[in-house]
Amino acid sequence: MSGIYFHIPFCKQLCHYCAFHKSISLQAKDEMLDCLKQELKLRKNYLGEPLIRTIYFGGGTPSVYQPKEIQSLIDEVAKYFKIHSNAEITLEANPDDLTKSYLQALQKTSVNRLSVGIQSFHDEDLILMNRRHTGKEAFDAIRRAQDFGFGNISVDQIYGVPGLSMEKWKKNLDLVFELDIQHISSYHLMYDPNTIFSKKLEKGQLVEMDEEESFKQFNYLIDSAKKHGFIHYEISNFSKEGFISKHNSSYWKQEKYLGIGPSAHSYNLKEREWNIDNNYKYIKAIKEKTAFSEKEELSxxxxxxxxxxxxxxxxxxxxxxxxxxxxxxxxxxxxxxxxxxxxxxxxxxxxxxxxxxxxxxxxxxxxxxxxxxxxxxx
Ligand SMILES: C[S@@+](CC[C@H](N)C(=O)[O-])C[C@H]1O[C@@H](n2cnc3c(N)ncnc32)[C@H](O)[C@@H]1O
Ligand code: SF4
Structure with missing residues (x-):
């Protein structure tokens, strides 16, 4: 069984640590939606099988699209594939997009799993990262999603961040456990080249956390997650029994996946393929039916x-x-x-x-x- 990944290459604001492909100009949003559908049609035979077990909307910020637009992509998948009756359909969402009206509409779609970027509950960390929400807003967004019946929620957090003391990290984890969610992705901060964080590091405006301290944070994470009933099933991923991310596990278990959208990667056991990571060039190529990806045959x-x-x-x-x-x-x-x-x-x-x-x-x-x-x- 296989999965489909949609890369939604837009964000409303740039986080200073993030190197994922995205544009903060949302002008091409409608055109992009159309191109994602066209690419899906063009590549409907890539996986060589009809059954889809997972659909994942990642980004960028998939929640820049309205729920009905997300559903239109799922409906498009259903035109060319058979979506498993028990399929896991995940939407990555930024907390500030999860308003009452958004969740109300999302509840009516086939999305059954949310992955929400919390990063930290401390406002000074969120300001340093250039996030669009406060810690309280993030906490409330998860509670709201739960109130609307979402029972499979994952949160993203980052540790090893300058200024994130052990005490602050413990508080972040306490609040996550209090939320009683099903899945946690906890990433060690990476200084990706071409991010503001990397530039600040070079200029000495940021000081990297020393390894011993971030190791302590990692160990505390592992211990406390286990104590709260989470399975540590992948370096950065923790889940309650029965809530291991099926989509991400398919990457780790060497299953086939089709990646749609700028910068998305695909794998069909023989080749890896990656799409162009430029929105303008991607749209142009899809419209003109010219090449929009590169591939590598695997030795x-x-x-x-x-x-x-x-x-x-x-x-x-x-x-x-x-x-x-x-x-x-x-x-x-x-x-x-x-x-x-x-x-x-x-x-x-x-x-x-x-x-x-x-x-x-x-x-x-x-x-x-x-x-x-x-x-x-x-
Ligand atoms: C592709 S982002 C999409 C999530 C969503 N747009 C959001 O920000 O809420 C997925 C996650 O990757 C993590 N991430 C991105 N850049 C990172 C970095 N440089 N170091 C550690 N984690 C990073 C963040 O936790 C983020 O939530
Ligand atoms: S972390 Fe999320 S919102 Fe921030 S720039 Fe990256 S993809 Fe966009």
Whole structure:
């Protein structure tokens, strides 16, 4: 079964840490909606199967579109695919868009999961990040969504932010737990190039949190989420039983997905394809029926590296027997050798045929994964 991702490339304001593709000019919103539908039609055979298990509206800010416009995209999917009766349909929404009237209309659509960007409940952090809402507004937006019957809600938070003391981080988590939501995505702040945060860092106007402090925040997150009944199923993701994100899990489980819209990525087990990350060029290409994406055929080594990276990120871990089955003895032996030192240092543990990151391994997961990666020439 497969999933469809729609990238909605608009935001009303730029957050100073964010490098996702978006434009703050909303002028082309209507034209874009039309182009997303055209792209879907053009690529209806990409997945090679009709059944869709997940639809995900990500961004940018999907909630810049009215619920009826979001529903029109879902209806368009239903024209070319069969949407599973139990499909997970997620909308990423900014708290300030979740007004009463918006939620009332959204309730009537097929969207059954909300992912809301909270980031922090402290107003001084939100000002530093250039968010459009206060902490209280974000809290109230979640409560309002619950009152309108949304029972599958995820929130995004960021830790390791300059000025986010341990005390403030604990308060953020307490408020999230108080909201009694089903899913949490907690990201360590990344200084992406071309963001205001990176520029401020270079100029010395921001000071990066030291690693020991952000490690403490991460550990506190893991412990307290577990205490509140969350499963830590992926480096940055925590869910209550039965609420693991089906859409994101399909990325980690190497399932097929079709990405629609500027900058969206697609994967059909053989190739990766990524759309142009420029709204104007994307619209022009769709209208003129010219190329709007690039693709890369995956070599065996690419597939292996992808498999290692996506598996090790999750609590299911890297299944060594599957490595042997799918890639052969040489790749299997390589994994045995690379895992040895990390098993000894308890950054990894073995359960059955799988090797899994321990909590202390999760924090250095990038180093561990890069030791497992093979170069194309090898
Ligand atoms: C693509 S954004 C869309 C969410 C939605 N537009 C919002 O802001 O509410 C998804 C999430 O990625 C996270 N994110 C974006 N840039 C990040 C960065 N540089 N470091 C850590 N997390 C980041 C934020 O938590 C954000 O909510
Ligand atoms: S975090 Fe969300 S609202 Fe902010 S710039 Fe990124 S996509 Fe837009």
């Amino acid at each position: 065996e080594v690419d597939c292996f590296n992808d498999f290692v990276m996506t598996s090790l990120r999750t609590y299911w871990g890297l299944n060594l027997e599957l490595v042997r089955e799918n890639f052969g003895e040489k790749f299997y032996q390589h994994c045995l050798i690379e895992s040895k030192k990390y098993l000894r240092s308890a950054h990894l543990r073995q359960e059955g045929n799988s090797i899994i990151l321990n909590d202390k391994g999760v924090f250095i997961s990038n180093d561990i994964m890069s030791d497992f990666f093979l170069l194309k020439e090898e």
